[in-house]
Amino acid sequence: MVHLIVQLSKYIMIILFLIYTFLCFHLFKYPDKPKKQKHIYNLQRFYMFLIHLDGFLVLFVTTMDTKIIGFYIAQLVLFESIYLIYHKFYKNASELVLNNMVMMLCISMIILTRISFDKALRQFVFVLAGTIFAFLIPLIMQKGTMFRKLTWTYAGVGIVGLLSVLVVGVASRGAKLSLTFGPVSIQPSEFVKILFVFFIASMLYKSTDLKQLAITSGVSAVFVLILVASNDLGGALLYFFTYLVMIYVATKRFYIFAGGLAFVGLGMYAGYHLFSHVKNRIVAWLDPLSVIDKAGYQVCQSLFAIGTGGLFGFGLGQGLPNKIPIVSKDFIIAAISEEMGGIFAVCLIMVCVSCFLMIFNLSMQMKDAFYKYVALGLGSVYALQVLLTVGGSTKFIPMTGVTLPLVSYGGSSLLSTMIIFGMIQGMYIMQAAPEKRRNIDDKRRKDHETKNRQKQTAKEPGAQGSQQRRRKPAAGSKNSTKTQK
Missing domain, CATH: 1.20.58 (Methane Monooxygenase Hydroxylase; Chain G, domain 1)
Structure with a gap:
């Protein structure tokens, strides 16, 4: 019975996450339809909380540990509080960025609880601290100059x-x-x-x-x-x-970028000869099986986990993620692929891509050059961190030891990423506020122009005569009859 529940739940989570991910990009089809966007945001939150519930229900069924129920309720209260506070105080914040942040936190809590309940509990404490930063930073950015x-x-x-x-x-x-x-x-x-x-x-x-x-x-x-x-x-x-x-x-000079890439190549070559651990990582990247007992062990275990999990995964609690060294930090995507499926992992990556697109779009929309560069830089940091983590876990690039933002275990990484997301929300609010002020100013200007036209019309001689004629009683009226008498 337990095995049946686990297998059924993994397909449910994959289907729900596929729909959630589709909505992340389908949303861009309606840039000027706020009611349609709001409906999509609500659907995303509905599917998100179903995934969260499904994951912890399976974890409870497979372990029968009552602590998991209390832990799930604490998370649910926190995530609902995040939405309540943002909707109360930051009405111009990006709903998609907020949904994606909470979605990745939900996935992080599910997979970390599966790997180690103690680590998940410690991570939850950092989520609480990060939430405070995410609330305060937009306010500070609005007030600070x-x-x-x-x-x-x-x-x-x-x-x-x-x-x-x-x-x-x-x-x-x-x-x-x-x-x-x-x-x-x-x-x-x-x-x-x-x-x-x-x-x-x-x-x-x-x-x-x-x-x-x-x-x-x-x-x-x-x-x-x-x-x-x-x-x-x-x-x-x-x-x-x-x-x-x-x-x-900032400069639009491609030769600077090309020169930087060449410099990176030279740096990697020098690092290969100067640092033993860099050499080991490059060897493990090129041929991990040749050093499977040493430097290639992590990469090989990661690839085994991703390969054996396949498209649909083994189901929560059915894999062997702890066979991968430092799985909760550097190789979290391998653990997700093994138990929740390759499709689920790809959806997670696409959610990260949608976050980057939103940040990049914000950078293009910002009128203030300073915040335009800030948004671009923070978006680049986020995107590069995702690329380095996923690329290292899949042998696309050498392993760098960088964690997956909001998903991997680690207090410093989590806090810094939530600070970044708080700054992004602060810039969304700043970008929306001038637009709102411009709309109010335009309405006031139109009203003022309308009043001036009415005054000018009233001062014209023809207009006065027409007004007098309009005030003159009609021939068949009572006043007209009295005048004739």
């Missing part, structure tokens, strides 16, 4: 944060990534990447001449080199590509 002026503050705080990891950071898998404070571990590079985007945006906002580009490139190089010195090559790659995208869009 100093963000474009803090150029060197962004650079200074960011560089100090990365240097602190280089000097006193804790090494993990050959790289210094985090700072440890008792039981709490923080990965500063996850937050510094936001400061990095704001620094470049504020520099490009001021000017895009050769001198400004040289200064921007020099300071950006300091960020990247510190990450390289810390052996955080995945982070260095993320920062460098974000810099390239922002510079290229």
Whole structure:
């Protein structure tokens, strides 16, 4: 009976997620129909909560652990609270971005609870903290006016944060990534990447001449080199590509982008010969089976999980995700593919793509150049992080150790991504507010012009005569009869 429930539930989740994903893109067909859009958003939320319910129902049936029921209810209350607060205070926020954020959090809670209930519980605490940031940041962005002026503050705080990891950071898998404070571990590079985007945006906002580009490139190089010195090559790659995208869009000079790609190639070649763990990852990428007992073990286990799961997966609780080292962080997409199916995993990737398209569209619509660059940079960070995680898990590119935003386990990654989504919502609200003000101003101007025309018409001699004629009593009226008498 349990096996039947598990097998039936996986098909239900796949069908629901396919519909949800279709609606993410079908929505773009109705750009000027708010009622139709609202209907689609409501449908998405309905399917989302059904997926969430289905996943935890299966987890409870397979484990018969009553803690799962309480955990599910706590999540449901939190997610409903997110919608209530956003709809109450941020009416101009993007509903699709909000739906996708909650959808990915639902999937994260399902798969992490399957892998480790304790990890899922800790992740839920970070979701609570991230929710507070997601609520406060749009308000701060509306009230704050100093963000474009803090150029060197962004650079200074960011560089100090990365240097602190280089000097006193804790090494993990050959790289210094985090700072440890008792039981709490923080990965500063996850937050510094936001400061990095704001620094470049504020520099490009001021000017895009050769001198400004040289200064921007020099300071950006300091960020990247510190990450390289810390052996955080995945982070260095993320920062460098974000810099390239922002510079290229601001200058429209393709030779800068091409030169950056060539520089990345040279960096990979140098890293292959200078860093042993980089060499191991490249060897594991080229031929993981040749080093399956060493560097290729993670990649091989990931590929086995994706391959054996097939299109429909084994069902929650029926696979072996814990056979993959660090599955809850770097290889979360492999665990999802094994148990929830390859179709489900592809839908998750497409939801990430729809998020990037929304952020990119926001960047194109922003009138303020500073926030245009900020949106572009944050969208690039998000898209590159998804690409590096999925590409590394599927052997499309060498493994970089980057996590899947909002889905993988990790407090720093989750908090930084929710901060990014809060900033995106803040910019959506800022972008919608001037439009609303313009509509009000247009209405007031039209009303004012109408009143002026009426006054001018009333002052014209012909108009006065016509008004007098209109006021003159008709021949058959009582007043006319009295006058004749």
